[in-house]
Structure formats: structure tokens, C-alpha cells
Amino acid sequence: MEKKIFSGVQPTGNLHLGNYLGAIKNFVDLNNDTKNECIFCVVDLHAITVSQNPKELKSSIHETVATFVASGIDPQKSIIFNQSKVSAHSEAAWILSCVAKMGWLNRMTQFKEKAGKDKEKANIGLYSYPVLMAADILLYDSTHVPVGDDQKQHLELCRDIAQKFNNDFEIENFFIIPEPLIKKGFSRIMSLKDGLKKMSKSEVSDLSRINLTDDKDQIANKIKKAKTDTLPLPSTIEELEKRPEAKNLMGIYSSLTNNTFRKSIDEFAGKNFSEFKEKLSDIVINEINPISMKIKELLEDKVFLEKILKDGCEKANEIASKKVKKIHEILGF
Ligand code: AMP
Ligand code: TRP
Numbered sequence: 001m002e003k004k005i006f007s008g009v010q011p012t013g014n015l016h017l018g019n020y021l022g023a024i025k026n027f028v029d030l031n032n033d034t035k036n037e038c039i040f041c042v043v044d045l046h047a048i049t050v051s052q053n054p055k056e057l058k059s060s061i062h063e064t065v066a067t068f069v070a071s072g073i074d075p076q077k078s079i080i081f082n083q084s085k086v087s088a089h090s091e092a093a094w095i096l097s098c099v100a101k102m103g104w105l106n107r108m109t110q111f112k113e114k115a116g117k118d119k120e121k122a123n124i125g126l127y128s129y130p131v132l133m134a135a136d137i138l139l140y141d142s143t144h145v146p147v148g149d150d151q152k153q154h155l156e157l158c159r160d161i162a163q164k165f166n167n168d169f170e171i172e173n174f175f176i177i178p179e180p181l182i183k184k185g186f187s188r189i190m191s192l193k194d195g196l197k198k199m200s201k202s203e204v205s206d207l208s209r210i211n212l213t214d215d216k217d218q219i220a221n222k223i224k225k226a227k228t229d230t231l232p233l234p235s236t237i238e239e240l241e242k243r244p245e246a247k248n249l250m251g252i253y254s255s256l257t258n259n260t261f262r263k264s265i266d267e268f269a270g271k272n273f274s275e276f277k278e279k280l281s282d283i284v285i286n287e288i289n290p291i292s293m294k295i296k297e298l299l300e301d302k303v304f305l306e307k308i309l310k311d312g313c314e315k316a317n318e319i320a321s322k323k324v325k326k327i328h329e330i331l332g333f
Helices: 017-032 054-071 088-097 102-106 109-115 124-138 149-168 216-225 237-241 244-257 261-268 273-299 302-331
Strands: 004-009 037-042 079-082 144-146 179-181
Touching (some): 004 124, 017 037, 017 144, 017 244, 054 079, 054 273, 088 124, 088 302, 102 124, 109 124, 109 149, 124 149, 216 273, 237 244, 237 261, 244 261, 244 273, 261 273, 273 302
Parallel strands (some): 004 037, 037 079
């Protein structure tokens, strides 16, 4: 069966190895399968749920498009566009917010983490963020959504919203119930400074992440400084599970070499971190350096990046506006 793929990335700067291994690398594989129809969205409406500097937002949008293309997504084959330019997203988000239940949203852990202690002061967009995400996905009859593990709960909510709409209006399969595509084993890349914290764009210390724009020396330096424990590398999966930093670095290594954990453990069991880190550094540089050079080159050509977005928006708008029209008919507007 042909898959309809949809995914989104926020243009909030500092795209990192976690975004790449958890999401973008899968986008590329899906794009390369000729049977798939793929849509990759730069979700700028999601980005403004936290305060953004308009000039920086604009350049982050370009950087996200450049990263998609530099990583290997072909804009001739896949649709690349930015969310704010296709008004169906905002409209469908409002309509779906009249379907979703407060109780469902109250369970979302990302909101709890991002809102912190003082929920009264959080903006409403941050709270209803997953409803907009559901709109993104459902407007395109998406069958599969590649994301990192942190987005699993939002995807379950999207499925619930779709199901409830179909039930409420008694139209079977009006919204397609999408399947998450989450890479097993390596779907959550952790900070290089703390194996229990997710690698994140917003972490203050730049040493905590490998940015997709880092050069060779920066990558080598960050891996060298990555936190480890003092023991040699483990020989069993059980032992690895108890050592978060070792597990994370081994996970990155395994993911980039397409090895299982088992195979990587066999390769390094009993060796010390410095030897492993040298190997890891080479592997990461090998994969990321060509991407980072290509990103820099593409960022010099804003006209090209704008053209990709404009063409993508036209195609996305054609699909999404038809779906919204049908939604209007169903609702009685
Ligand atoms: P965001 O930058 O939050 O828009 O995330 C874009 C994509 O990257 C989503 O599919 C996330 O699930 C994924 N992602 C973000 N951080 C990580 C991480 N540390 N490990 C794995 N995937 C991640
Ligand atoms: N919420 C996702 C994230 O932060 C981004 C996103 C927005 C998304 N809309 C989406 C991902 C639709 C997949 C499908 O990572």
C-alpha cells in the first residue's frame, strides 16, 4: 500500500543530532521510497507557542528548509512548506478544538514540562498545541507520521480526535487514523551532558548537543567532552541499561552504523571510552559534516529556499483547502 507521510519540525534554531536521528533521517528514507507521498512541514505556528524574535524566526524557517534538503529530502518529490502560509491549518485547529476534550489535553506531559509550575501564566497556544498538530496531520489524510519518541502522546491524541470526529458525525474513515513511525531503540537521543535529559534545542549549554551546523572540530570537541562514567564499556545489554551516558553514546553509534546494540556492545566490550569516542567522533563527522556544509551553501541562496516553500505551499494548499471544504459541509456551515 502507498503510504501518505506527514511530519513537522519547528523552526526554532539549533537543529541537532536528536532531530536528525529521531526524525529527519527517517524522512529521507521515506522520501526515497517511490511508493510514498511525503509532506514535510516547517511548523512556524507551533514555534510561536514560545516567544520568538521575528527576524530569527524567519532565518530559522530558511535553516529548517535547508536542513531538509541538505539531509537528502528532494523538494521535487516531497512537499516542503511552512504551516502559516496554508490557512487551513489554523482553521482546522479551531474546529478540532471544539472536538477535543480538556481532559485529554490535561494529560499531555509536554505541556506540563513546558508550562512549568505556573500554569496560569502559560499561553493558550502552548496548551492547545497538540490540537494544531492533529489538524496538520488530518488535513492530508496522512497514514503514517514519522516522529521522535517524545511526540508519541501527541499522536495518540490526534488519533482520538480523528476517531471522535468520525463518530460524532457518523462518517466512517473521514479522517484517516494515522500510525506513528517511531524508530525502535534510538528514538530518543539524550543530552551529551546528562544521559537522563533529552537532547534539546533550548538547552543552554551548546556542549549538550551536536548541531547539524557544527563543523568537524566542534563535533570532535563535543564528543570528547561528553559525560561518561569511569568504567570500561559494558559487555551486556543489562549493564548498558544501567549506564545512561554509555547507552546514549552507544545508541548514537549504533544508529549511525545501522548496527544493533548487541553488535556495538560486542565491538567495544571492555574497551575504554577514549577509544570508543574516537570511533564515534569519526562516524558522526562522516555523517554530519557533508550535511552541515550543504546547509551553509543552501543558506546563501535564499531565492531557492523561498521557491521551495512557495511551490510547496501551493501544493499543500490545494490538498488542505479541499479537506476543509468537506469539513464545512459536514458541520453545516
Ligand atoms: P522539534 O524540534 O521539537 O520540532 O522536533 C522535530 C522532530 O525531532 C520531532 O519528530 C521530534 O520527536 C524529534 N526530536 C526532537 N528531539 C529529539 C531527541 N532528543 N531525540 C530524538 N528525536 C527528537
Ligand atoms: N510537535 C512536533 C514537535 O515538536 C512538531 C509537529 C507539528 C509535528 N505538527 C506535526 C510532527 C505533525 C508530526 C506531525 O516535534
